Amino acid sequence: MAEALRVGLLGYGLAGRVFHAPLIAATPGLRLDAIVTRDPQRREQARQHFPDARLVADADELWRTPDALDLVVVATPNRQHVPMARAALAAGLPVVVDKPLAATAAEGRALIDEATEREVPLTVFQNRRWDGDFRTVRRLVEGGELGRVTRFESRFERWRPQIKAGWRESDRPGEAGGALYDLGAHLIDQAVQLFGPVDRVYAEVDRRRQDALVDDDAFVALTHANGVHSHLWMSAVTGQLGPRLRVLGDRAAYTSFGLDVQEAALHDGGRPGQPGWGEVPPERYGMLGVDGELRPVPTEPGAYQSFYEQVATALRDGAPMPVDPRDSVATVELIELAHRSATEGVVLPVPLS
Numbered sequence: 001m002a003e004a005l006r007v008g009l010l011g012y013g014l015a016g017r018v019f020h021a022p023l024i025a026a027t028p029g030l031r032l033d034a035i036v037t038r039d040p041q042r043r044e045q046a047r048q049h050f051p052d053a054r055l056v057a058d059a060d061e062l063w064r065t066p067d068a069l070d071l072v073v074v075a076t077p078n079r080q081h082v083p084m085a086r087a088a089l090a091a092g093l094p095v096v097v098d099k100p101l102a103a104t105a106a107e108g109r110a111l112i113d114e115a116t117e118r119e120v121p122l123t124v125f126q127n128r129r130w131d132g133d134f135r136t137v138r139r140l141v142e143g144g145e146l147g148r149v150t151r152f153e154s155r156f157e158r159w160r161p162q163i164k165a166g167w168r169e170s171d172r173p174g175e176a177g178g179a180l181y182d183l184g185a186h187l188i189d190q191a192v193q194l195f196g197p198v199d200r201v202y203a204e205v206d207r208r209r210q211d212a213l214v215d216d217d218a219f220v221a222l223t224h225a226n227g228v229h230s231h232l233w234m235s236a237v238t239g240q241l242g243p244r245l246r247v248l249g250d251r252a253a254y255t256s257f258g259l260d261v262q263e264a265a266l267h268d269g270g271r272p273g274q275p276g277w278g279e280v281p282p283e284r285y286g287m288l289g290v291d292g293e294l295r296p297v298p299t300e301p302g303a304y305q306s307f308y309e310q311v312a313t314a315l316r317d318g319a320p321m322p323v324d325p326r327d328s329v330a331t332v333e334l335i336e337l338a339h340r341s342a343t344e345g346v347v348l349p350v351p352l353s
Contacts, residue, residue, distance in 0.1 A: 004031035005070040005315055008062050008093075009053075010084055012037040012046050015098045016075035018266050019127065019304070021050060024073065026272045027308040029316065033069060034062060059084060066091035071315065073125075074098060077167045078176040082107050085122070089114055094121040094315060100185045101328040103176040105336060108329040115325070121314060123321035124328040125307065128186040129193060131260035132278055132302035133245055136286065139300060140247070140254055141194060145288065147251025152191060152230045154245055156183040156259075157238035163209055171213040178214030180205060180335055183234035188331045191222055191230035198222045198230075202347045203338035208237045220338045245286070254297065256286030262302040278302030 007024050009016055012035055024032045034054040035046045043055050056062060062069060072088040073096040074081055082102050088095045095115070101124045102108035115122035128134060140146055163169055170177045180203075192198065200223040208217045217237050222230040233242065247254045262278055270277070278301035285296035310322035334350070341348045 002029065002316065004029055005312060006031055006033035006068065007071045007073060008034040008036065008056075008069045009073045009075060010036045010059055010080075011075035011077075012039070012042040013075070013077075015125075016073075017042070017045065017049070018263070020073050020075045020096075020098070020125070021046075022266055022271055023304055023308050025050065026305060027312055029312040030071075030308060036062065059087065062093075063087055063091045066093055069093055071096065071311070075125075078103060078181065079167070079172075079174040082111055085111055086114060089118050089120050089122070092118070092120060096123055096125055096311060097325075098125045099189075099328060100176055100181055100332055100335070101325055102332060103174050103181075105329050105333040108325070108332055112325050112329065121321055122325050123311065123314075124323045124325050126186070126189050126323045126328065127304050127307055128190055128260075129323070130303045130306050131190075131262070132280060132299045133256045133260060133286065134190055135300035135303070136256070136297065137245055137247055137254060138194060140288065140297070145252060146247055146249030146254060149195070149228050149247060149249045151248040152195060152228060152245075153232075153243065153247070154187050154190060154230070155233040155242050156187060157233060157235045157241045159239050159241075160236040161209060163212060169212070169214060178218075179216050179234045179236060180218045180220070180338060184218065184220060184232065184335055184338070185328075185331055187232040187234060188220065188222070188334050189327065191224075191232060192327070192330065192334075195224040195226060195228040195230065197225045198334060198350050199225050200347050200349055201334055201337040201341050203341040205339060205342035208235075218338070218342075220334075222334070252289050254286055254288045256284075256299070258284055260302050262304050266304075272303075272305035278304075 032053050036056045072093045074084045075098045085095045168177050202221040205215045205218045217235045220232045243255050245256045280299045287294040288297045307322050313319045314321045
């Protein structure tokens, strides 16, 4: 049996602690070997959660001994994504970068060019491609059960009227804070995965909470080249939540409510492989059809574990990485256009690449 690939995790905040560390640990063929964090509380959490992993105070320690690792995962604040990924590439180590890949599309393109030049694998953790509701919609769209899709509606809405301390609420250059970068990076990626390239972008981006420094309420409209309209909402100030997904076609529609169950399960200590992982109960199934003739559709189980399983396969067998980083650059380009559209109050064309 092949020896497990050794993984170094940079960062043990929300992304590292809740998503990456448990998913890496649950993936056959991967071993969480090192966790980089300076924060004393997080170091203690990491020690309790993964006692066999090395605790490292500075990423430079990893770059000095690159032969001790086979993969690096960057789960740091957004401003550190590019410099940490570049350091890993320079050390010859394959890299997973949490979304968004970069604060600007230009930085993202330059990072991809560097990975290509060095011939080192690079991918992006767009885990929401493995949400159960998204997998269900993809199945329905590809199976033709909705007919020709005309409109896709998608929401990540929350009720968090109080501002929390942290970099996500910072307007410092390079932080890529705010709802559009945080939640929009998922919503836009999902829309493009379903319906392809975008021709036009319109957005409304606001700061609703008192003393907010970054956007906390946004709407983005994408017109895809195939004619589908994607309407995307992301907000921290939604007192009553709308449908998570609503897809309208010329034969039927599909509507579902509630977020994917995997994040909450991971937060509570659940792990892939446990009975019922990623499954939602029948009372939460989405409804397919037209009014008066609706039927529940079983939701595909969520499968975040598939991301790291595909990473392991790619590194061992040379298969493609699970997410093409160019997709994530395209998402950042659309986020940049959305911010500009909101500022100028206009619909903007997407430049041809």
